[in-house]
Amino acid sequence: MLLPRLEDLGDLTGRSVLVRTDFNVPLRDGEIVDDLRIRAALPTLRFLVDAGANVTACTHLGRPKGAYDPAYSVDPVRRKLAEWVPEVELLDNLRFNPGETANDPEFVAELIAGHDVYVNDAFGASHRAHASIVGPPAQLPSAAGRLLAREVEVLSGLLDRPRRPFVAVMGGAKVSDKLAVIEALLDKVDSLIVGGGMCFTFLKAKGHAVGASLCEDDMVETCRRLLDGPKPIHLPYDLTALGPGGRLFEPDAGGEVRQIGASVPDGWSGVDIGPGSAAAFGDVIHEAGTVLWNGPMGVFEDPRFAGGTGAVARAMAETRAFTVVGGGDSAAAAKLFGVDRDMDHVSTGGGASLELIERGDLPGLEALRGAPNVA
Ligand code: AMP
Numbered sequence: 001m002l003l004p005r006l007e008d009l010g011d012l013t014g015r016s017v018l019v020r021t022d023f024n025v026p027l028r029d030g031e032i033v034d035d036l037r038i039r040a041a042l043p044t045l046r047f048l049v050d051a052g053a054n055v056t057a058c059t060h061l062g063r064p065k066g067a068y069d070p071a072y073s074v075d076p077v078r079r080k081l082a083e084w085v086p087e088v089e090l091l092d093n094l095r096f097n098p099g100e101t102a103n104d105p106e107f108v109a110e111l112i113a114g115h116d117v118y119v120n121d122a123f124g125a126s127h128r129a130h131a132s133i134v135g136p137p138a139q140l141p142s143a144a145g146r147l148l149a150r151e152v153e154v155l156s157g158l159l160d161r162p163r164r165p166f167v168a169v170m171g172g173a174k175v176s177d178k179l180a181v182i183e184a185l186l187d188k189v190d191s192l193i194v195g196g197g198m199c200f201t202f203l204k205a206k207g208h209a210v211g212a213s214l215c216e217d218d219m220v221e222t223c224r225r226l227l228d229g230p231k232p233i234h235l236p237y238d239l240t241a242l243g244p245g246g247r248l249f250e251p252d253a254g255g256e257v258r259q260i261g262a263s264v265p266d267g268w269s270g271v272d273i274g275p276g277s278a279a280a281f282g283d284v285i286h287e288a289g290t291v292l293w294n295g296p297m298g299v300f301e302d303p304r305f306a307g308g309t310g311a312v313a314r315a316m317a318e319t320r321a322f323t324v325v326g327g328g329d330s331a332a333a334a335k336l337f338g339v340d341r342d343m344d345h346v347s348t349g350g351g352a353s354l355e356l357i358e359r360g361d362l363p364g365l366e367a368l369r370g371a372p373n374v375a
Helices: 035-048 074-086 107-111 145-161 175-188 199-205 215-226 277-284 307-318 328-336 350-357 363-367
Strands: 014-019 054-058 117-120 142-146 166-168 189-193 239-242 255-260 271-272 289-292 322-325
Touching: 014 035, 035 054, 035 074, 035 145, 117 363, 142 145, 142 363, 145 322, 145 350, 166 175, 166 277, 175 189, 175 215, 175 289, 175 350, 189 277, 199 215, 199 271, 271 277, 271 307, 277 307, 289 307, 289 328, 289 350, 307 322, 307 328, 322 328, 328 350
Parallel strands: 014 054, 014 117, 117 142, 166 189, 166 289, 289 322
Antiparallel strands: 239 255, 239 271
């Protein structure tokens, strides 16, 4: 996919550049918990500053309701930028203005006023047709920043010419959330591994009892159809389950934790894949040429049920395959298990990476390809 690059913008000396970044970082008590997204934008910001441009960055942060809200102030991000690239100015949280999510032309005009050039480096927001993503490139010469270009190169390269066998590892809570992406992936991969809460709908489709585990009954037929398809789908054959009365995140609440087979007794919940399945999934990952991972294998936020996700994370770190982590919870898990740096690519955009896999394009990329310097 050909996107205009920073180099295509010509001489930037003295020009005013508006950069849409994705500084939607997790905050706790006003402090940044993980600054990956800020670090990831630095190559683009430094390139522009070094090229002599006057750089203004803009981002959304959290979900304020279209009005100023101190809880979503970008000041913590400003403090980081002041340390790392003090030349860059940062506008207020874009979502303080209702025109951002509504893609209001008036807000677009306000954003681009005084700017000569637009750069999109906000991969994690490029699946949204919001004002700051699709508005400026319709009017200003535009380019993809380094981070956006790299994300698109890795993810579209993965789908177009993966080293085989290509294995996708899917987990997380719900099949329904990821059904479209699972279907798109089944066209591309050699096999699919399914863990996490979503495996129970597949296990039910194979005739297993699921007890009190997460299960979407209205998706059982769909899962059966996918299981009957030509591509192998690996499901867990053992599970770690929490017994009646037990509660997640409350080990003192009682309730037994036990390793069981693939059928879950009444009153019990499957909350992680078992050690046998974790090892089997690890073997598939070790033998792969390419692995794409999206979604935890269990409720990894509770240490009692983190084993399966940890095993997959370690297998991803050890395999010689080209490894890509599709953002969101799996990126957090890779970091938790200390293997994020061992991955070939950790996407900064969970929703955006899934939509790019599913649709092969994003509103923000379409907009860049239609910019006046390209068209
Ligand atoms: P998602 O946002 O769909 O990727 O889902 C991630 C969430 O799924 C994580 O917070 C996990 O705790 C949760 N999850 C993973 N496995 C299970 C499971 N077996 N039962 C319930 N929730 C799960």
